[in-house]
Amino acid sequence: MARTKAPSKKQQKPQKRGVDFKKIKRKLGRKLPPPKNATNTEVKSKAIVLPEQSVASEKAGLALSKKGLTLKELLQQTSHHNSKVRRDALTGIKDLFQRHPAELRLHRYAVIEKLRERVGDDDKIVRETLYQLLKAVVFPGCKEDNQGPIVSLTMPYIFNAMTHLVIDVRLMAFKFFDLLVQYYPPSFSLYAEKILQNYEDILRKNQFYLEDKGKLKSALAGLVRCLSLLPTNKGTVDSWEKNIVGQNTLHAFEPDVPTESAGFSSIIKKLKDLVPVLVNCFQDFFPLVHSMPSLDAQSFDCTHSILQSIDLAIGFFVYGVHTGKPSSQSPYERPDVEIWDHTISSVLLKKLFSVFPLNPTQHLSEKVDDRYFILNIVITEIFLRYSEWICPPAVLLEKFLEFIENALLGKTCSDTRSGKAVWEKHLHLLLPFVPKLVRQVASDWKPRLLQAFTKTFEDCKPETSLKLACLSAAKEMLIPRDDMVYPDASDPLFEHQITWIRALPQLLILLGDKHPSSSQVVLHLLLRLGQSAKPSSPFSWEYDNMQNTLYKFYSSCQEGGDIYYGPFTRLSRDSQELSIYGLYYFSNLSPLLLKSIVFCCLCPELEPSVLFQIVEVLHSAFSAGYVQIADHISFFITLLSRFKVLPENIYPVVESDAKISNRGTFKKLTNTVYSCLSQLGNDSLVFRILEQEIFNQLLLRLPVDNACAMLRVLVMLDSKPTRISEQGIITLSNFLSKYLIDVLHYIPEGDEENSVPTHQQTCSYYILPCFFLFDRSHKLLKLVLNLMGSLINEGSSSSLSHSYAQCAIDNSNRINAVVSALILMNKDTKVRTIISSFKEEIVHILESIHSLQSSDAANMNIEERHKIQCAYGRLKLVTYMLPNEVPAT
Numbered sequence: 001m002a003r004t005k006a007p008s009k010k011q012q013k014p015q016k017r018g019v020d021f022k023k024i025k026r027k028l029g030r031k032l033p034p035p036k037n038a039t040n041t042e043v044k045s046k047a048i049v050l051p052e053q054s055v056a057s058e059k060a061g062l063a064l065s066k067k068g069l070t071l072k073e074l075l076q077q078t079s080h081h082n083s084k085v086r087r088d089a090l091t092g093i094k095d096l097f098q099r100h101p102a103e104l105r106l107h108r109y110a111v112i113e114k115l116r117e118r119v120g121d122d123d124k125i126v127r128e129t130l131y132q133l134l135k136a137v138v139f140p141g142c143k144e145d146n147q148g149p150i151v152s153l154t155m156p157y158i159f160n161a162m163t164h165l166v167i168d169v170r171l172m173a174f175k176f177f178d179l180l181v182q183y184y185p186p187s188f189s190l191y192a193e194k195i196l197q198n199y200e201d202i203l204r205k206n207q208f209y210l211e212d213k214g215k216l217k218s219a220l221a222g223l224v225r226c227l228s229l230l231p232t233n234k235g236t237v238d239s240w241e242k243n244i245v246g247q248n249t250l251h252a253f254e255p256d257v258p259t260e261s262a263g264f265s266s267i268i269k270k271l272k273d274l275v276p277v278l279v280n281c282f283q284d285f286f287p288l289v290h291s292m293p294s295l296d297a298q299s300f301d302c303t304h305s306i307l308q309s310i311d312l313a314i315g316f317f318v319y320g321v322h323t324g325k326p327s328s329q330s331p332y333e334r335p336d337v338e339i340w341d342h343t344i345s346s347v348l349l350k351k352l353f354s355v356f357p358l359n360p361t362q363h364l365s366e367k368v369d370d371r372y373f374i375l376n377i378v379i380t381e382i383f384l385r386y387s388e389w390i391c392p393p394a395v396l397l398e399k400f401l402e403f404i405e406n407a408l409l410g411k412t413c414s415d416t417r418s419g420k421a422v423w424e425k426h427l428h429l430l431l432p433f434v435p436k437l438v439r440q441v442a443s444d445w446k447p448r449l450l451q452a453f454t455k456t457f458e459d460c461k462p463e464t465s466l467k468l469a470c471l472s473a474a475k476e477m478l479i480p481r482d483d484m485v486y487p488d489a490s491d492p493l494f495e496h497q498i499t500w501i502r503a504l505p506q507l508l509i510l511l512g513d514k515h516p517s518s519s520q521v522v523l524h525l526l527l528r529l530g531q532s533a534k535p536s537s538p539f540s541w542e543y544d545n546m547q548n549t550l551y552k553f554y555s556s557c558q559e560g561g562d563i564y565y566g567p568f569t570r571l572s573r574d575s576q577e578l579s580i581y582g583l584y585y586f587s588n589l590s591p592l593l594l595k596s597i598v599f600c601c602l603c604p605e606l607e608p609s610v611l612f613q614i615v616e617v618l619h620s621a622f623s624a625g626y627v628q629i630a631d632h633i634s635f636f637i638t639l640l641s642r643f644k645v646l647p648e649n650i651y652p653v654v655e656s657d658a659k660i661s662n663r664g665t666f667k668k669l670t671n672t673v674y675s676c677l678s679q680l681g682n683d684s685l686v687f688r689i690l691e692q693e694i695f696n697q698l699l700l701r702l703p704v705d706n707a708c709a710m711l712r713v714l715v716m717l718d719s720k721p722t723r724i725s726e727q728g729i730i731t732l733s734n735f736l737s738k739y740l741i742d743v744l745h746y747i748p749e750g751d752e753e754n755s756v757p758t759h760q761q762t763c764s765y766y767i768l769p770c771f772f773l774f775d776r777s778h779k780l781l782k783l784v785l786n787l788m789g790s791l792i793n794e795g796s797s798s799s800l801s802h803s804y805a806q807c808a809i810d811n812s813n814r815i816n817a818v819v820s821a822l823i824l825m826n827k828d829t830k831v832r833t834i835i836s837s838f839k840e841e842i843v844h845i846l847e848s849i850h851s852l853q854s855s856d857a858a859n860m861n862i863e864e865r866h867k868i869q870c871a872y873g874r875l876k877l878v879t880y881m882l883p884n885e886v887p888a889t
Contacts, residue, residue: 063100065092071103075114083123090118090129097137104141111138112153119154119176120161120169127172131179139183147184154180155191162198170202171215178222181229188226196270199223203277213298220305227312230267271313272344278313279347282306283355300371307378310352314344314386345390353383353396357403366414370422373413376403377426384433401445404430404437408452410459424460428469431456435476438493447492454496462507463515471521474500479528494538501529501542505549513570520571523578530585544587551596553579555603566596569603576610580617589618589627591634598638604646608665612672615639619676629680633689636673640713641697643669645705649746663705670709674716687717691728698735704743704766707735711769722776733783736770737791740784743767744817744824767824775830778837785841788818792848812867815849819871826878839882846875 026032062070069077069092077089093111097104104111115138118130142150158180161173177195181188188195202219285303356379359372383392383400406412407427413419434453438446457474460466478497487494504522511519526546533539553566568579583589583597597618601611622632645666680686694710702710718724724732743766774781792815822842825831835842853868 063096063103065096065099067092069096071096071107071111075111078114078118083121083126086118086121086123086126087129090115090126090133094133094137097141101141104138108138108142109149109153112150116154116157119157119173120164122166122169124168124172127169131172131175134176135179139179143183151180151184151187151190155187159191159194159198162202167205168215171219174199174202174219174222178218178225181222181225185229188229192226193266193270195226196267196274199226200270200274200277203274203281213302217298217301217305220302220309224305224308224312227309227316230312230316268317271316275310275313275344276347278306278310279351282310283351295368295371300375303375304378307375307382311378311382311385314382318386318389348382348386348390349392349396352379353392356380356383356399366416366419369414370419373407373422374426376412377407377429380404380407381429381433384430384437401437401441401449404434405448405452408449408456410456424464424466427456428466431466431469431473434473438477450492450496454499457500458503462510463518467507468518468521471525475525475528478525479532489538498538498542501539501546504529505546505553509549509552509566512567516571516575519567520575520578523575523582527578527582527585530582533585535587540587543585547586547590547593551590551593554593554596555599556596557599563599563602565600565603568600569606573607573610577613580610580613583614584617584621584624584626586621587626589621589631591631594618594627594631594635598635598642601639602642602644604644604662608662608668611665611669615669615672615676619679623679630689632680633677633686633693636677636713637690637693637697637710640670640673640709641700641702641706643706643709645703648703666705666709670712673709674713677713678716683717683719684723687723690714690717691724695728695731695735699731704739704746707739708766708769711739711773715769715772718773718776720776722773722780724773724777724780729777729780729783732773733780733787736773736780737784737787740767740770740821741788741791741814741817744820745813747820763824767821771825771828771831774825774834778834781831781834782838782841785835785838785845788821789841789845789848792818792845792852811852812864812871815852815868815871818845819849819875822875823878826881836882839879842875842879842882846872846879849875 064070065074071093074089074092074096077085078093080086080089093115115130115134118126121127121130154176158173158177161169161176164170164173177187199219282303285299285306357372357376358379359369380400380403383390383396387397403412407423407430410420410423413423431453434449438449441449453470453473456466457470460470477493478500487497489495504526508519508522508526511522513519529539530543533543554568555563555565558564568576571579583593586593597614600606601614618627618632618635621627622629627635643666645663646661677686677690690713694714697710698707714724722729744763747762774784822835822845825835849868849872853865853872
């Protein structure tokens with residue numbers, strides 16, 4: 001076979017192959033079309049509307065937050081995995097409760113049961129938001145309810161958070177517990193042992209949070225609050241045990257609550273373990289503070305709380321209870337000190353007191369120096385309170401005494417205004433220990449401490465708590481106890497005691513009524529001084545000399561006769577009673593003090609009960625020989641003559657309404673004075689002392705009620721026949737003739753035969769003393785009748801010696817008053833017998849009335865003449881009824 005020739009390359013054509021993908025060139029910016037095999041997933045449908053099925057309709061009538069969420073929805077969101085959602089849910093719950101407080105009351109237990117889960121939340125902001133929600137809304141809203149279930153629901157989660165691996169969560173758990181204790185203090189008594197154990201555990205690991213002092217500050221503040229709730233006396237012990245026993249049944253289902261109270265032995269053990277931990281915490285913390293350029297506020301607060309916790313923890317098992325029983329003796333008298341752990345003494349001496357005083361050079365800023373001063377004060381307080389159990393060496397005692405002296409003198413804090421405020425606020429913690437130190441320190445320290453204390457007493461402001469603390473300490477050094485005797489003049493204490501006593505009256509006046517609690521403390525001290533001062537002793541002399549200043553406390557008379565009432569009238573009833581009782585212990589009440597007291601008695605604002613109490617105490621003082629008889633009588637006369645009776649008109653009498661009338665009080669006062677004067681002794685001697693004084697007062701144009709009171713006293717002291725002198729009879733007749741006219745002029749005239757009982761009683765009260773005097777002296781009645789007859793012809797009232805009303809008494813009214821007086825005399829059995837002997841004088845009065853009626857010279861209108869005619873007829877009838885009647889003209 002012949003071979004075929006292979007074609008040349010030029011002749012060969014490329015073979016056609018299949019194209020898998022066709023490359024399409026596209027322009028930039030054009031959207032790619034969907035692939036040809038793409039599945040169309042678009043679904044088209046019409047909306048289906050079902051009536052009453054919308055979300056809005058489901059929430060109709062429910063309480064909603066700002067975002068339209070119900071309480072149930074918000075509570076569910078608090079468990080959301082997203083922390084922001086949890087935070088927003090807590091904020092929404094707060095908003096909802098603020099808008100609808102009733103929701104909290106209805107669902108409080110369900111709310112607590114859900115919110116408690118967030119106590120140990122991993123997110124810091126969530127925990128803080130929960131804290132603010134509980135503090136601002138939930139706990140205050142549940143405060144008035146039974147909080148036992150709330151505590152039992154919350155505590156298991158707080159305990160879990162206290163053992164959390166994250167230190168922030170653990171510290172925040174203590175903050176939650178502190179908040180719970182604030183609103184329900186018994187919660188600490190239920191879980192005391194476990195709480196103290198958790199505090200001990202967290203404080204042992206202080207290296208974790210020394211740099212974050214804010215969290216430490218919160219935890220320590222809670223510890224201070226808890227320790228302050230520990231019982232320190234029988235009452236609080238019983239309350240503590242009652243809380244534990246009473247709540248055990250309620251919370252028996254909770255595993256964290258003990259079914260039986262372990263008593264105080266376990267708590268004491270925990271506290272003994274806690275004290276060294278606190279001291280170690282202080283020792284570890286304070287070098288860190290010293291390394292700083294200044295003591296910042298957080299470091300100061302932490303250190304201060306540590307020291308307070310040490311003080312409270314030790315105080316519980318020293319001053320409070322031992323094996324569950326309270327101590328009945330003072331801490332310095334207890335023989336049983338077996339509860340004291342000597343390890344604590346060693347820890348305090350070696351680790352706490354060894355660094356005292358903190359910042360001894362005082363070369364830092366003023367604010368920092370003041371902070372160190374506060375810390376030194378607390379350490380000193382701990383030392384003084386427990387020094388008897390610590391048994392400190394003499395060198396250490398000297399350090400503390402020197403600090404106390406400098407603190408009292410104000411040398412340990414800055415001289416700025418804020419430094420003075422810090423000094424006044426915190427120094428009072430040391431003052432209760434001064435009396436004991438004065439009794440026990442060496443002789444060279446006693447005058448130094450007394451001098452420093454006296455300077456503090458004089459320099460501090462009257463209204464401050466520091467002044468009250470000084471008064472309390474001074475009282476303990478002034479008022480002797482059973483085992484204490486008065487110091488003699490050679491004792492350094494004596495000189496300072498006199499200084500303190502002399503300062504009290506002026507201090508009382510400075511305090512006035514603006515600081516009533518402080519004034520009451522001073523008054524109580526003054527009363528105790530008076531009660532304890534022995535007669536003729538230096539203290540008794542000083543107490544009597546107080547009157548020269550103390551009178552201003554009651555009242556004083558200014559130039560021009562104006563009365564200035566002191567603080568006494570404006571203080572509370574308790575303070576007034578203290579000041580009144582103190583009057584009894586002045587061995588010789590001065591006239592100046594009595595004058596100021598009587599002006600107080602005349603004060604319209606003084607309660608009647610206080611007035612009668614003053615009279616009672618002063619009369620008791622007179623009976624004991626502390627008031628001179630002349631001063632005592634002068635006090636009573638001034639009281640009766642100056643007392644202002646309201647209203648001034650004597651009829652109609654409105655004694656039922658105390659706001660309108662004090663006439664009833666004055667009548668009772670008159671009877672009280674009457675009773676006191678009757679107990680003075682020899683009536684004849686008392687009458688001779690009182691007679692001229694009463695007449696002098698009657699001539700001063702006294703108001704009717706005061707004049708009647710003076711007449712009643714005169715009648716009480718007088719006898720039958722009368723003891724009144726001849727000159728007294730003349731003086732009294734001039735007064736009575738006008739007194740009878742004035743009294744009867746202002747009692748409405750009417751038919752006395754058918755007058756109402758009130759009219760008769762009023763007339764009897766004011767006229768009866770005159771009838772007693774007429775019965776005892778017929779001469780007095782004759783003179784009065786003659787003077788009344790001579791008054792008939794007087795043309796106006798200007799010639800009267802006095803008048804008790806603003807309007808003038810014209811002829812007709814004066815004649816009516818005279819006739820009414822004569823008719824009343826005729827009605828009285830005894831006086832009618834007497835006036836029968838003075839028929840001539842009565843006829844003369846009748847003739848004078850007739851002459852005045854028929855006279856044309858008198859300037860009278862028809863109405864006045866008619867009144868005089870009626871009076872003439874009434875008197876004529878009485879005259880005809882007299883025995884051996886002489887016919888009238």
